[in-house]
Amino acid sequence: MALVLLLEDDAAIAEPLVFALERAGHQVRHFLLGSDALQWALAQQPDLLILDVGLPDISGFEVLARLRRESAVPVLMLTARSEETDRVLGFELGADDYVPKPFSPREVVARIGAILRRAQGAAQDPAAPSGIVLDEVRARVTCRGTPLVLTRYEYLLLAVFLRAPERVFSRAQLMDLVWEHDVSNERTVDTHIKSLRAKIHALAPDLDPIQTHRGLGYSWQP
């Protein structure tokens, strides 16, 4: 059971979704405008946000970008099926998952259930281990016992490194392992490495485990 913000200006999409979410036991607050949703989310701190991209005022991406300056709340994006760039941009801005339109409300309910379980798992702090630990069962990474708040691609990228310490991966290999066919720009890898370094640094300023190998790629140095 969660407090869910739904930002969707199309009533034909929003109504069945609100119905399905409420039937699953969630409390839903529905908004038509990005600015209203953002203001409410920052004040009320819901458990999860579902954001449409195309809105009458500011886009769902802009809501996400502004939200991420202050909040790590889980976000699910509703994207147009054909817009691969929407998906990539969403993840880069810190979305946790996306559902392409058209979708079934049941699928969205199932997805947000998975996101919420992951978020709850991350909130339960186990005995603090030293260093950075991959927990593949819960799909999370902890840094000295504190879960790193990661986007999906950040998690997948970090998992590749943690499974093969000291191995040097080229950007092309990382793209192949993490993004499969989703991305054509290798700079996406660099962007995610940069954000991972920042997130690790925020929790453990003395650790710098991602090493750059000039002209070759990156490796993980435990």
Ligand code: CA
């Ligand atoms: Ca729309």
